[in-house]
Amino acid sequence: MKRALISVSDKTGIIEFSKGLKEAGFEIVSTGGTKKTLADNGIEVIGIEEVTKFPEIMDGRVKTLHPNVHGGLLAKRNDNDHLAQLAEHHIQPIDLVCVNLYPFQQTIAKPDVTPEEAIENIDIGGPTMLRSAAKNHEFVTVIVDPADYEAVLTQLAENGDVTKQKKRQLAAKVFRHTAAYDAVISEYMTQLAEEENPESLTLTYNLKQSLRYGENPHQHASFYQKPLGSKFSVAYSNQLHGKELSYNNINDADAALLIVRDFDQPAAVAVKHMNPCGVGVGDTLAEAFKKAYEADSTSIFGGIIALNREVDLETATMLREIFLEIIIAPSFTDEALEVLTAKKNIRLLTVDFVGERKNERKTTSILGGLLVQDLDTYGLDEATITIPTKREPSEEEWAALKLGWKVVKHVKSNAIVVSGEKMTFGIGAGQMNRVGAANIALAQAGEKATGAALASDAFFPMDDTVEAAAKAGITAIIQPGGSVRDEDSIKKADEYGIAMVFTGVRHFKH
Incomplete structure (x- = not known):
């Protein structure tokens, strides 16, 4: 008779699966709570202590770590020496293992979890059995996912065994599963130990969506979700309506969320x-969106909109008039949904704006490696402000400077933002020199640059940007400072009566 070992925390479908194994001619060995569940449902089961000839000890910490278990899992059935050792030590082979692990991830997701509780939910015996069975998958069927129960039972019914290819697929899933399980544990323990730069970095993500293609149709792509990742994210958003998200949609939506999170008043990005x-910002969401639209009514076509308040009927009516790919908001009123869902393809996403916003580290892949850094969450309130010019900003100029400074750190470098108190007027992004970025932003702003503020993500290497700003009518500038030629820019600002603010903080974004 074939032997199956079953020990599961997630008991979804385990009764039906165990009955199917019985019908396929297996005897079942089980442990603790799983054994009780099976027995209570009328399934004959052998206790693990009958196999090991040793009781469970240390509150169940030690129960399956025994040669009678792992010898039965690891023995090669085509190796006479292995078979002889099984016989000598009275060890019965185990032909199928069904195990899933202590709920470590669910445990540490609890807001009040203690380190002691978390550590107690680190599974030792389960991963060891899974790895033993997966290593010996040529002879042992190993199952970690209830979704695979039906396929295994079908093959047992049709063939009397599981095919070699299926066993290999199941084994590969096991190693992915145990690697991901250990990755979550290692991340938790690293944080607990307050280590910032561990000697190795193991990351794990769960498949959220297979994408139609990547940046271009000839590129394959997928969308993965970080376990216990920030709920304030596209990865944890809820899509209420519209077409499937694309690779570019997801990137753009992420960028929009990172900007709108910096605003407390009603804002539209x-x-x-x-x-x-x-x-744009305003007293109402409708006003904020109107400002964002007026900032660049051409480029917004086919864009992504992020809003930090519930979308009401007034705002939805304006949104409906423009071709947009995505609208992201905390929620939508029923009336707003009725208006917007009339457009078949527009994607409507809701994101948790209320819960904790984890400042996860940002990862960027390069060929053969990975760059890791903190998110740039540095705000003006944390900066050491100095005003080197003769004139200080007025109250209105300060409002415009603060808005520009919030936006410029999210613009690809070299970056310049021209802004008023409630909206951006011009944005110059990703240029190879700073005055080039300024010329783009000032040209876009046009007449609105008169009396406006200009924000730069990094210092001015020479005074040409100040010169260009002054000629366009800019009256206030905010920049990090720190150039060896700062004095040239200060003199140029004083020459034109411009108030200039140094923050001491650079906001490069590549």
Whole structure:
């Protein structure tokens, strides 16, 4: 008779699966709570202590770590020496293992979890059995996912065994599963130990969506979700309506969310190709969106909109008039949904704006490696402000400077933002020199540059940007400072009566 070992925390479908194994001629060995569940449902089961000839000890910490278990899992059935050793030590082979692990991830997701509780939910015996069975998958069928129960039972019924290819697929899933399980544990323990730069970094993500293609149709792509990742994210968003998200949609939506999170008052952010094309704030969401639209009514076409308040009927009516790919918000009123869902393809996403916003580290892949850094969450309130010019900003100029400074750190470098108190007027992104970025932003702003503020993500290497700003009518500038030629820019600002603010903080974004 074939032997199956079953020990599961997630008991979904385990009764039906065990009955199917019985019908296929297996005897079942089990442990603790799983054994009780099976026995209570009338399934004959052998206790693990009958196999090991040793009781469970240390509150169940030690029960399956025994040669009678692992010898039965690891023995090669085509190796006479292995078979002889099984016989000598009275060890019966185990032909199928069905195990899933202590709920470590669910445990540490609890807001009040203690380190002691978390550590107690690190499974030792389960991963060891899974790895033993997966290593010997030529002879042992190993199952970690209830989704595979039906396929295994079908093959047993049709063939009397599981095919070699299926066993290999199941074994591969096991190693992915145990690697992911250990990755979550290692991340938790690393944080607990307050280590910032461990000697190795193991990351794990769960498949959320297979994408139609990547940046271009000839590129394959997938969308993965970080376990216990920030709920304030596209990865944890809820899609209420519209077409499936694309690779570019997801990138743009992420960029829009990172910008809108910096605003407390009602705000609207329009993004194209991961750069903001218009940002507006107001007393109401409708006013904020109107400002964002007016900031660049051309580029917003086909863009992504992120809003930080519930979308009401007034705002939805304006949104409906423009071709947009995605609208992201905390929620939508029923009336707003009725208006917007009339457009078949527009994607409507809700994101948790209320819960904790984890400042996860940002990862960027390169060929053969990975770059890791903190998110740039540095705000003006944390900066050491100095005003080197003769004139200080007025109250209105300060409002415009603060808005520009919030936006410019999200613009690809070299970056310049021209702004007023409630909206951006012009954005210059990703240029190879700073005055080039300024010329783009000032040209886009046009007459609105008169009396406006200009924000730069990094210092001015020479005074040409100040010169260009002054000629366009800019009256206030905010920049990090720190150039060896700062004095040239200060003199140029004083020459034109411009108030200039140094923050001491650079906001490069590549």
